[in-house]
Amino acid sequence: MNLNSIKNNLNDIISTMTTLTNMEYAIFDTEAELVSSTGVYLKRKGQSVHTASIEEVLSLGNVVVNKPGLMKSCIGCRFANNCPSTIEILSCVKLDGQPIGVVSMTSFTQEGHALIEENLHKYMEILGYMSNLISMYAHNEVARSTPGILSKAIEHLIRESGMNYMVIDRNGYLLHWDDGTQELLSYCDLYTQSLGMIFPQEFSGWIFGSSYPSSKSLVFEGFSGEVFSTPLSTENGIEGYVLRFDKRDGEALKRSPSASYLDRIITRDPKLMEVKRIIDKISSSPSSVLITGESGTGKEIAAKAIHFTSNRSNKPFIPVNCANIPESLFESELFGYEEGAFTGARKRGKPGILELANNGTVFLDEIGELPHHSQAKLLRFLQDGVIQRLGSITNIPLNVRIIAATNQDLELLMSEGKFREDLFYRLNVVPIHLPPLRERKSDIPILIDHFIKAMNSKLSKRLLGIDDLALEAMMDYSWPGNVRELENSIEYAMNMEETSRINLTSLPARIFSNCELESDLRSKLSKSESSIIISALDKNGWDMNGKIKTAEELGISLRTLYRRLK
Known part of the structure; x- marks a missing residue:
């Protein structure tokens, strides 16, 4: 089996695993030829590898190089006594029981060395999954099941990490996600969806607008925290993104x-x-x-x-x-x-x-x-x-x-x-x-209250409710679009409203466009207005100074006040 025939698949596996584990990877054939690797590995160690090291792995199955450059298998290597790696784990890849290559997990930092050493069993298990995945890609009969195997492998790694991840392609279509992310985004149903159907346009634009790892604060239903985006790059450019959701509000996710x-x-x-x-x-x-x-x-x-x-x-x-x-x-x-x-x-x-x-x-x-x-x-x-x-x-x-x-x-x-x-x-x-809204008008006030509370945060408003005239108009309207139309009307009114309560003039015009109703409401509005003016004048006085002060309090000109009084 020539591993170069599945090089694209190996590149994808390495790209995904590097993003998930923050380690460097390389894959060699049985002749110790480098087939695929991360860019960092290639830069630090180059194309060629010490043949004796690969032969040792092909013979033993798994090898831990805890002191690179100083091990017995390092004798004769050009990096002997001066190896840039701090630790390596190597695993043999087999097909039908026969070795076909070697996969290596490497760190070039002391932090990575400590992390692998402290969790050696976990990382050996991860490398074992990679070996199995590569051998499955190599198998002639596995073509149909490969995506499912990759998904299961990634699912396992994500579950082990305890993080919530999502993998998307370069067009925003969802490829993989874990159970935690599915629960996190249960309001929108992930199956057959794309990123643009789940998040606001500005969020999608941030993802696709960055060619480097980045993060962004995000608040949406059931989640408050940071979202980390890492582009998945190959020789053909960015092929997709890994998104990690780091929640701050743990209680929000516990809601069933x-x-x-x-x-x-x-x-x-x-x-x-x-x-x-x-x-x-x-x-x-x-x-x-x-x-x-x-x-x-x-x-x-x-x-x-x-x-x-x-x-x-x-x-x-x-x-x-x-x-x-x-x-x-x-x-x-x-x-x-x-x-x-x-x-x-x-x-x-x-x-x-x-x-x-x-x-x-x-x-x-x-x-x-x-x-x-x-x-x-x-x-x-x-x-x-x-x-x-x-x-x-x-x-x-x-x-x-x-x-x-x-x-x-x-x-x-x-x-x-x-x-x-x-x-x-x-x-x-x-x-x-499900009965239409016009047949259950007693629900209109509680629905209005619910939508106002729900949209205050979304629209950065602090509305306390709706005034009596506006509510009466809502109760008299026929609502051909039912609850969906009511919700949209409340959102429109909240965008228009500048006071602490939705009033009649902030509602969509269609709600009080009926002539008889409009006339009745305008009459009530006029009475309400006159009551406010009279109360202000009673307080400030009906003389010229009192009228000037009343006009200032009401935010109208003195001429307008006289016109209203007339």
Whole structure:
């Protein structure tokens, strides 16, 4: 086996491991030829290596060089008595029992020497994982499983380090992450996501705008601390980044998603309280759920509440918007495909969303948009619990709970032949209907209070609430966009407001655009204004000096005060 044939893979392994462990690495073939190494190793020790050292490792399997340049195997080496390394661990790489090379972990500092010496067993174990990973890359039959092996190896190393890591490619797509990071970012669902869909644009811009390791303070849901970014560079340039999350607020991470997601359904309405009771009852059932309701009523929040209060809460939750995936790609995205299944198919194929969510939950939003030919395959999965990738005849058994949602009338779609009747009944095992906001207006005040408190920090505001006239306008509005529209309206009003409470003039114009309502509100506003002016004049006096002082207190000109009095 010639290790040069997998040199790109070896470069990737070394780049990742150097970032994770802060050590230097080199890989040699059985002829003691350097195949791949870190830049620091190459600069300090060069291309050639002492053959006797490599032969010793090939013979013994593992060698610790605690005093480089002074060991027996160092006799004859050009670095004898003057080696730049402070410590080295070397491990033999084998394929089918036969040596094919050597991997070396090296430090050139006394700190690194002490760290390896104090944790020798741990670093030997890490080097053993690298050896196994290299041999697996070299194996002809491992091509399809290599990404999974790399992921498992990195997962293990990350778990051992006790840190929260994420690896992204140069386009921002997520390649690997650990369980801690998945819990940390549970609000956004990491599967099939990219960096730009998780963090604000300015954060993504900072990542991609730096070609050197850097750090940035960040505060978002459940996290407060430093984020460290390290570019992964190869001879082709930056290929990706390793992100490390160093939390300062440990308590924020201890909050359980299972407790918080059901609490996110904020209500005192009897109908919605009953929905919460149903969710609590059926959360751990494997039965399919169909959530209906108008756009903006919180169907995805309800789906997350079901998942995160269930016994699947530590498994994947993958939301899929059926309307956003082109019909021609939907089947391959949902069920996956094999290599060569169609023009442009990835080498080694690709697992579908259902495979990625095994033992977890898939949330199919806007299920009414599901292409008709994909409905039959989804029905088969719901019936038999198996799928077939495109281009394959092999059944893949899966354990995935399906939660579907729609704002359409599926029974009407069935009568028009656009939705399969048998699929409808498979999905509609547990029906949940979310009432529109106009039918639960008693929730508007508590929702407003919740959004104001939540957005004060985000918008750097200190609003205490909403005044009576503005609240009355909100209560009289029909809310066609439901809770989502209410949240957006509060955010708009808070951006516009300059006082301590949201008032009528800060609300979006559409909320009081109705002529009758607007006239009534303006009348009330006028009465409120006159009451304020009269109170100020009663205090300051109705003479000229009192009027001048009143105008100053109210922040208006004397002419405006006279106009108001008239």
